[in-house]
Amino acid sequence: MPKTKAKPSPFPAEPALLRAPRAVIVGASSGIGAALARRLAAEGHRVAVLARDKARLAALCAEITATHGEVRAVAYPHDVTDLKAIPALFQRLVKDLGGIDVFVYCAGVTIPVGIDEFDGDKDQQMLQTNLAGALAWLGRAAALFQGAGAGQLVGISSVAGDRGRVLNPAYNASKAGLDAYLEGLRNRLTRRGVHVLTVKPGFVDTEQLKGSPRVFAVISPEKAADGIWKAMRARKQLVYVPWFWRYLMLVIRLIPSFIFRRLSF
Ligand SMILES: NC(=O)c1ccc[n+]([C@@H]2O[C@H](COP(=O)([O-])OP(=O)(O)OC[C@H]3O[C@@H](n4cnc5c(N)ncnc54)[C@H](OP(=O)(O)O)[C@@H]3O)[C@@H](O)[C@H]2O)c1
Numbered sequence: 001m002p003k004t005k006a007k008p009s010p011f012p013a014e015p016a017l018l019r020a021p022r023a024v025i026v027g028a029s030s031g032i033g034a035a036l037a038r039r040l041a042a043e044g045h046r047v048a049v050l051a052r053d054k055a056r057l058a059a060l061c062a063e064i065t066a067t068h069g070e071v072r073a074v075a076y077p078h079d080v081t082d083l084k085a086i087p088a089l090f091q092r093l094v095k096d097l098g099g100i101d102v103f104v105y106c107a108g109v110t111i112p113v114g115i116d117e118f119d120g121d122k123d124q125q126m127l128q129t130n131l132a133g134a135l136a137w138l139g140r141a142a143a144l145f146q147g148a149g150a151g152q153l154v155g156i157s158s159v160a161g162d163r164g165r166v167l168n169p170a171y172n173a174s175k176a177g178l179d180a181y182l183e184g185l186r187n188r189l190t191r192r193g194v195h196v197l198t199v200k201p202g203f204v205d206t207e208q209l210k211g212s213p214r215v216f217a218v219i220s221p222e223k224a225a226d227g228i229w230k231a232m233r234a235r236k237q238l239v240y241v242p243w244f245w246r247y248l249m250l251v252i253r254l255i256p257s258f259i260f261r262r263l264s265f
Contacts, residue, residue: 009096010074011046020072022097024048026080026137027107029056031206032156032228035221036104038064039229041072048093050078051107080107080133081125090140099148102232103141105134106156110171110208115264123170130174135181142185145194152195152232155182159200159240162249166264167213186237198238199228202245214265217242 014020023040027033029051037047041064049057057075064073074096078089094100108130111122138153145151160168161175179198186196203209203218224241231239240246255263 009098010071011096011098012071019098021045021101022048022099023102023104024050024093024097024100024141025104025106026050026078026133027105027156029053029060031208032201032204032221032224033104033106034060035225036106036228037073038067039222039225040102041068043229045072045102046097047073048076048097049073050076050089052077052079080137081128083132083136086136086140090137094144100141100144100151102152102154103138103145104154104156105138107133108156108158108174108208110168110212112211113168113170115166126168126170126174127177130171131177131181134178138181138185142189142194146189146192149193152197152235153182153185153189154197154199154228154232156199156201156228157182159202159245159249161200162253163260195235197228197231197236199231199241200239200245200249201241202248204241217244 021044023045025033025037025040025047028037028049030053033049033051037049037060040047047064049060051057054075054077057077061073061075065071076089076093078085109126111126113119113122134155138155141151141153145153155178157178158175160172161179164172182196182198189196201224203212203215204224205218205220209215209218219242227239227241240249
């Protein structure tokens with residue numbers, strides 16, 4: 001049987017000593033993930049960007065290449081709910097990039113539900129994208145980093161994970177689950193030289209926010225990406241973006257249940 005030639009990496013070859021940090025962002029076709037891809041590329045990273053929308057990923061990579069005059073971002077179309085595809089795609093990323101230094105899970109959906117509505121399909125869609133996909137990807141990256149004794153894992157969670165609320169219990173559950181998983185990874189991997197960052201944005205002006213009722217203090221995706229990058233650089237464990245959500249959520253977490261269940265947010 002004729003041997004098939006291994007595909008060369010789409011990233012330009014670099015001398016090992018001058019190698020740029022290599023990042024993967026899952027959920028990078030729009031919003032916070034796209035802004036973070038631009039930021040990491042500007043900070044000298046090579047970035048693999050993943051999401052379902054091929055055209056948007058291609059446009060993002062073309063923009064980043066044009067900005068820097070060299071290929072710093074490459075697109076890998078992928079649907080995170082296709083869990084079976086993850087092992088092979090992960091291996092391909094490791095091969096194309098020559099290793100991974102930073103892994104960011106940003107994919108997420110919020111599907112609006114009525115306050116009296118219980119829709120199992122909507123709930124499953126949120127759980128599969130925000131939590132099952134996150135565990136499948138982050139678990140692989142965690143194993144790689146544990147073996148290497150280095151690496152940075154970043155999970156984009158939400159202030160919505162801090163309490164179960166009347167508006168969207170399944171979204172709250174998906175983000176609370178992600179918080180617990182990231183904390184568990186941190187407790188396992190800090191001793192192995194791996195940094196794990198949990199990011200909790202407040203309201204960010206992205207497609208996901210469209211249709212959300214009663215938003216305030218909305219920030220741009222670029223501002224969110226700036227907060228995330230600074231927390232990555234400072235090797236923080238948990239960051240609220242912007243910072244004041246830490247205190248707002250502290251107050252919200254302290255509201256006793258007998259009052260909280262009478263509130264409508
Ligand atoms: N905006 C906010 O106010 C806010 C607040 C707190 C937390 N967050 C979190 O921030 C993260 C990014 O959201 P965003 O606000 O930037 O919204 P966004 O612009 O809608 O971005 C969501 C990203 O997730 C990707 N995605 C969704 N489903 C996917 C799937 N099945 N497979 C692969 N990728 C998928 C989307 O790409 P494709 O559609 O191309 O697949 C897109 O790149 C989410 O985890 C969200 O929960 C957002």
